[in-house]
Amino acid sequence: MIWTCYANKSSLLTVPLLSCRWLAKQACDSLARNTVREIRHLKRADGPAAVLAIGTANPPNRLSQEEYVEYYFRVTKSQHLTDLKRKFKLICDRTATAKRFFHHTQELLDAHPRFFDGGQDRLEIAAAVAPELAASAATKAIAKWGRPATDITHLILSTNSCALSPGVDLRLASLLGLGSSVVRTLLQLTGCSGGSASLRLAKDIAENNCGARVLVACVELSVAALRGPEENYPHTLISQAIFSDGAGAVIVGADAVHPLERPLFEMVSASQTVIPDTDRVAVIKTGEGGIYHQLFMQELAPIATHNIERCISDELKQLGIxxxxxxxxxxxxxxxxxxxxxxxxxxxxxxxxxAASRTVLREYGNMLSATVIFVLDEQRRRMEEDGEEGVWGVMLGFGPGFTIETMVLHATTNLKQNHARM
Known part of the structure; x- marks a missing residue:
């Protein structure tokens, strides 16, 4: 160590030079840390993220599940496969779905003669239609929110129908008139868990960016996976029997601006759990013929039910609920x-x-990532209009992996107040 001596008339003061430099560096580092902490504090929201508005949309073409059996074998020119048709009807009858919505019609399919020959038509159709359907749901959510679309700072879009870049998110931002500085995130091929995953991501963004307003949009079009029945590939029949078209949109933000904004559900905590050795039970992949679903339904339900209790318990326990x-x-x-x-x-x-989940399944079918938004909106309606009770709640999403998305929700007094005024 180097020592430096300073002398005056009364004493000799000895100070370690390196120690002085070390102390000065520590002081500067401490100031920098304090500044970073202050900046971080200022940039974060004070309160939890909340669902501020919900919007949903479906294509106009609606078919009952019973009608769809005949429709499907007619448009795929497979009416001669009578045994498969009987199997398909049994699968459809077990879905507990009364009706489903589709963009594709027989006229549309007839206009694309190579559609069922493995061509790219289905992907091009989905890519062209998805932004408009997503915009329809988003426009409803923005109208209920009560603020201009230009106040949206972040956009999260989830879809299993379009795997391309630039993607649906860019076109949707243009249709809605969002600003060029909107931060976009695109989730593709995340299966049915895409809606829950998008809301989890929106929660993190809203809480870590003061003033952020996040638009979550999920859009699904089954035309991307539409194909004829195959005798040696039963997964085709399952996917054709359950999936339908729809779009859901949610505005997420923290520290609501009263009285303009009206929080519905506070998003208290969120987690994702992947169950080991289950990656084969739900698979989504792309190919020359569009999107392919491989589902082992007899295994999916037991895996989910054997693990959700632990997922929910862990989430509630850490919150002290x-x-x-x-x-x-x-x-x-x-x-x-x-x-x-x-x-x-x-x-x-x-x-x-x-009941909210069963209602959506019956009235709309499985719309993959958009479905959970429809369920959340139905739960809102039941609490807001019917006076259904509840303070704490759980949102669950399931997807490839096998993945379980868990979110703890807190119903705000806005839901009950609205019912009291009716």
């Missing part, structure tokens, strides 16, 4: 009715606890 399953309200991606039946049984839920 002591609640029975029947004390909660539920926004569960329905998938298929067998999944909801298994969850009911595993958690011993009271009748009607999964």
């Amino acid at each position: 002591d609640a029975q399953w029947n004390d909660l309200f539920w926004a569960v991606h329905p998938g298929v009715t067998a999944l909801l039946d298994s969850i009911d049984l595993a958690l011993m839920l009271d009748p009607g606890k999964l």
